[in-house]
């Protein structure tokens with residue numbers, strides 16, 4: 001801590017001056033910091049249309065998280081820059097109009113791109129979703145529509161290959177193939193998981209449906225809790241059955257047999 005004094009009320013106080021630079025900072029005591037009218041930097045930029053260059057030589061209050069300039073200093077800069085308040089207001093008006101026009105133009109360009117890419121998708125009989133590359137093209141004009149269409153066709157071909165492979169694989173195992181089953185959909189559409197995982201998932205799901213109360217429990221529970229409850233009930237039921245029959249040395253319950 002260093003003994004210093006407030007540049008406004010001249011009162012002496014102690015302050016940490018580690019990052020102080022006399023060319024950049026104004027030192028104010030706590031009391032003056034609370035009463036001095038100031039503008040934060042973003043306000044100066046947004047409301048007075050000042051740029052970094054306009055503010056580079058203006059001192060700001062030392063020790064605050066945001067750069068805060070004294071209101072009088074900023075008012076002087078605005079007056080110097082625009083000549084008068086009237087000029088400044090005229091400038092703001094022109095700036096706002098130009099800004100509005102820029103926004104409209106941007107929106108117009110985006111609508112043209114949207115129409116163009118939509119038509120291209122219809123012509124190529126592809127499903128149109130305004131996400132990923134399509135969204136980027138509308139916003140920025142890149143990637144090129146030809147690349148987007150080609151990638152979409154490649155993606156659909158790959159999906160078809162995975163679809164055929166998966167359905168054949170499940171067919172060989174005598175398992176029912178349902179594309180709406182989440183793991184199948186994830187594998188085909190998003191390359192997530194593996195055929196091995198899906199097989200295990202379908203086996204487990206078939207077990208839940210055929211050997212437990214899972215389907216009934218879904219009426220009152222979420223998928224996860226229905227699954228948990230169904231397994232608990234199944235294990236419990238099998239334990240009781242075994243103890244009734246006084247069967248000893250059973251290596252595993254039906255649930256484990258099923259998964260082996």
Ligand SMILES: [Zn+2]
Pocket residue numbers: 006007008009010011028029030031032033
């Ligand atoms: Zn003070």
